[in-house]
Amino acid sequence: MTSTHAFWLAGRQVTGEDTFDVTSPWDGRLVGKVSVPTDAQVEEAVAAAYAVREDFAATPAHVRAAALDHVSKRLVERTEEIAQLISAENGKPIKWARGEVGRAVSVFRFAAEEARRFNGGEAQRLDTDAGGQGRLALTRRFPKGVVLGIAPFNFPLNLCAHKVAPAIAAGAPIILKPAPATPLSGLILGDLLAETDLPAGSWSILPVANDRMPALVQDERLPVISFTGSEKVGYAIMDSVPRKHCTLELGGNGAAVVLADFATDEDLDWAATRIATFSNYQGGQSCISVQRVIADASVYDRLLPRIVAAVEAQVTGDPSDAKTDVGPLVSEDAAKRVEAWVKEAVEAGATLHTGGDRDGASYAPTVLTDVPAGTTISCEEVFGPVLTVQKVHGEAEAFAAVNDSKYGLQAGVFTHDLQVAFRAHRALEVGGVVVGDVPSYRADQMPYGGAKQSGVGREGVKFAMDDYTYERVLVLTGLAL
Numbered sequence: 001m002t003s004t005h006a007f008w009l010a011g012r013q014v015t016g017e018d019t020f021d022v023t024s025p026w027d028g029r030l031v032g033k034v035s036v037p038t039d040a041q042v043e044e045a046v047a048a049a050y051a052v053r054e055d056f057a058a059t060p061a062h063v064r065a066a067a068l069d070h071v072s073k074r075l076v077e078r079t080e081e082i083a084q085l086i087s088a089e090n091g092k093p094i095k096w097a098r099g100e101v102g103r104a105v106s107v108f109r110f111a112a113e114e115a116r117r118f119n120g121g122e123a124q125r126l127d128t129d130a131g132g133q134g135r136l137a138l139t140r141r142f143p144k145g146v147v148l149g150i151a152p153f154n155f156p157l158n159l160c161a162h163k164v165a166p167a168i169a170a171g172a173p174i175i176l177k178p179a180p181a182t183p184l185s186g187l188i189l190g191d192l193l194a195e196t197d198l199p200a201g202s203w204s205i206l207p208v209a210n211d212r213m214p215a216l217v218q219d220e221r222l223p224v225i226s227f228t229g230s231e232k233v234g235y236a237i238m239d240s241v242p243r244k245h246c247t248l249e250l251g252g253n254g255a256a257v258v259l260a261d262f263a264t265d266e267d268l269d270w271a272a273t274r275i276a277t278f279s280n281y282q283g284g285q286s287c288i289s290v291q292r293v294i295a296d297a298s299v300y301d302r303l304l305p306r307i308v309a310a311v312e313a314q315v316t317g318d319p320s321d322a323k324t325d326v327g328p329l330v331s332e333d334a335a336k337r338v339e340a341w342v343k344e345a346v347e348a349g350a351t352l353h354t355g356g357d358r359d360g361a362s363y364a365p366t367v368l369t370d371v372p373a374g375t376t377i378s379c380e381e382v383f384g385p386v387l388t389v390q391k392v393h394g395e396a397e398a399f400a401a402v403n404d405s406k407y408g409l410q411a412g413v414f415t416h417d418l419q420v421a422f423r424a425h426r427a428l429e430v431g432g433v434v435v436g437d438v439p440s441y442r443a444d445q446m447p448y449g450g451a452k453q454s455g456v457g458r459e460g461v462k463f464a465m466d467d468y469t470y471e472r473v474l475v476l477t478g479l480a481l
Contacts, residue, residue, distance in 0.1 A: 004033040005183075008190035008205040009041055010048035011198065016041055020209075022184060025091035025328045025361045026319055032089070034183050037206050042216070048201030049146045049173035050221040056202045057143045057171040064168055065115040067196035071165075072108035074192045075101060082157065082188055084320075089182045090156055091328040091361065093319045096281055103444055104161040110445045110461040111165035118169060118465060127481055136476045141469040143172035144245055145223040148216055150237075152229045153330050154285040156182035160189055162444070163226050164203065166464035173202045175222065181330055183207040217241055224468055231381075231453050238456075247457030247467045249449055251381035252409030254439035255292040255402045257424075258299055259395060262414040268303050271414045275387070276310030278440035280326045280365045284385035285334075287454075288410045288440045291382055293389040294401045300391045304369070307389060308353045311365045326385055328361035335363045338384035341377045348372045355385070381407065395420060399427045408451035410439035431458075 006013040015035040022031045037045070075082065079101045086097040121140045126132030149163025160178055167174035178186030190205045208216070217225060217237055226247045227234050234248040258271050279290040295303050319327035329335045339358045345368055346352050355366030366386045371378045377386065392398045402411050410432040413424045421435040431450040434441045442448055449458040457467050 004035055005187055006035050007037055007187060007207055008194070008203070009037065009045050010201045010204055011194060012200070013190070013194070014041065020180070020207075022089050022182070024088055025330050025332075031085075032184055034187070034207050037208055042206060042208060042212075045175055045204035045206060046146070046216070046219060046221055049175055049204065052199055052201035053143065053146055053173050056173050056199055059171055059199065061115050061118070063197060064171060065112040067193070067198045068108045068112035068115060068165060068168060070196050071189070071192045072105050072112065074195065075105045075108065078188075079105075082185065085188065086157055086182075086185050087319045087327075089184050090153065091319050091330060092282060093324040093327045094322055095324075097319075100155055100158050104158045107158065107161040107444045107461060108165050111169040114166075114462050114465060115169035118462075119469075125481055126475070134478050134481065136479050136481060138474040138476065139471050140474070141170075141466070142472050143170055143469050145172065146221060147172050147174040147224045147226055147468055148219075148222040149174055149176045150213070150225070150227045150229065151176065151178050151186060153179035153182040154282055154287075156185035157189070158444075159228050160186040162228075162459050162461075162464065164189060164193075166459075166461050167468055168198065168203070169461065170465040170468045172224070172468045174204075175216070176203070176205045177213065177216070178205065178207055180207065180209060214240070226457075226459075226464070226467070228459075234455060235453075245467065247449075247459070247464070248455035249287070249457075249459055250409075250453065250455040251383075252287045252407045252439075252450060252454050253291040253379070253381050253405055254288045254410055254412070255294055255405075256290045256412040256414065256438050257398045257402060258293065258295045258303055258414045259398065259417075259420065260296040260298045261416050261420075263299050267414070268299060268306055272303060272306035272310045274438045275307055276314060276365075277325070278438045279387040280311065280314050280385040281440070283327055283329045283363075285329060285383050286440060287381070288442060290387060290412070290438050290440060292401075293387060294392055294398050295389060296395075296398065297391050297393050300389075304353075304389055307387070308367050311367050311387065312354050314365045316362065316364065326365055329363060329384060330361070332361045334384070335361045338363050338382060338386060341375075341380075341382060342366060342368070342386060345371050345375045345377045348375050350375070350388075379405065395423070399424065403427075403429045406453045409454040410434060410442075410450075412437055412439040412441075430454075 083097040124137040126135040228249040238246040350371040353367040355364040357364040408430040447458040
């Protein structure tokens with residue numbers, strides 16, 4: 001795992017003049033060296049993608065679908081190797097890394113299916129008015145142009161897949177920039193794409209540093225930007241290119257609501273287990289991890305000790321161990337930030353029930369109650385294994401607490417009442433409401449994205465394809481309809 005990894009320029013593997021090290025956040029060991037593209041190589045990749053855009057858009061659907069199917073199947077064959085790589089560079093426990101590869105398998109399979117049925121065209125009679133007699137409109141979708149995909153570190157394979165697979169399915173060339181902390185998983189997609197018959201220039205994977213991104217963002221040959229990452233960076237990108245199409249999947253502080261009717265011992269055990277698991281999976285480094293629990297007063301006193309016990313049962317340690325539930329954060333600086341936020345909350349009056357300890361890049365799974373409003377952890381995205389629990393009185397107060405946030409990605413509502421489920425769907429200012437479970441559930445084919453400061457646009461293969469394309473109408477005249 002310590003060799004120098006080349007990057008992918010217009011479908012071929014090349015190296016630049018410099019390299020950078022990728023290290024494990026668990027033990028600091030060198031995982032690999034990555035070659036860095038020169039400015040000239042970046043320009044070559046962009047020029048190639050721009051030059052091939054019309055030909056790629058006209059590529060037969062079966063060619064694109066076959067390529068996507070191939071990547072999906074090859075991911076299955078190399079699952080363990082890739083999972084080990086994710087765990088090494090990201091610090092993700094191996095069981096979650098294997099799950100991530102499985103999700104990427106599905107993303108490419110879904111994209112292959114969508115490529116076969118996308119853009120069939122919708123016919124509309126125009127003779128509903130006299131002036132449209134004999135006329136028929138045929139609406140199809142065409143790529144807006146080359147996509148610049150910018151992926152984060154927390155799902156270093158699957159969130160690269162969510163950029164690449166929809167672009168290929170829609171016939172849009174893509175320049176992928178993986179996260180500097182975790183580029184190896186994204187680069188391995190290049191190994192698999194290179195085995196296909198996709199046209200040269202239709203894809204490149206460039207591990208460039210973040211400070212080189214403004215030039216790419218501003219490049220007029222890249223009219224579509226798909227970014228997953230922080231609120232600050234995402235909106236800075238959109239503000240800098242107001243005439244481009246930007247899909248932004250940004251932060252969240254996911255809330256899990258436990259209502260009064262979810263009250264049996266079995267109900268509360270289920271809720272506590274799901275909350276504990278998904279406040280800590282990926283080290284809490286997921287935009288839809290559970291950060292806030294909002295519990296009705298009638299169940300609060302029975303739920304809180306269950307949550308604390310379930311959190312304490314989370315196995316922390318070496319991410320390569322199959323028994324480990326919670327590994328390190330992506331860096332020691334990230335863990336220090338979480339440590340500072342928890343300390344601030346406790347000093348302001350919050351009660352610490354478990355956790356609160358840091359060891360290098362690792363932070364112990366933590367539960368807080370009585371967190372004062374205005375503390376950083378109460379209103380920002382912690383992106384770490386920290387959970388706050390608050391008591392409310394009734395459904396209306398619970399839903400108001402969910403909405404009392406600048407974020408609105410997803411929310412979970414534990415209830416058995418179908419009417420409440422529909423009221424939650426109407427009332428909660430989020431991109432997705434999950435009933436009977438935590439907000440952390442995501443199926444890769446469903447529309448995924450947020451409201452308020454959690455971003456704009458939607459991922460999920462078909463929905464990303466819609467974002468990467470636009471409607472164009474063809475009007476036929478003189479027809480006997």
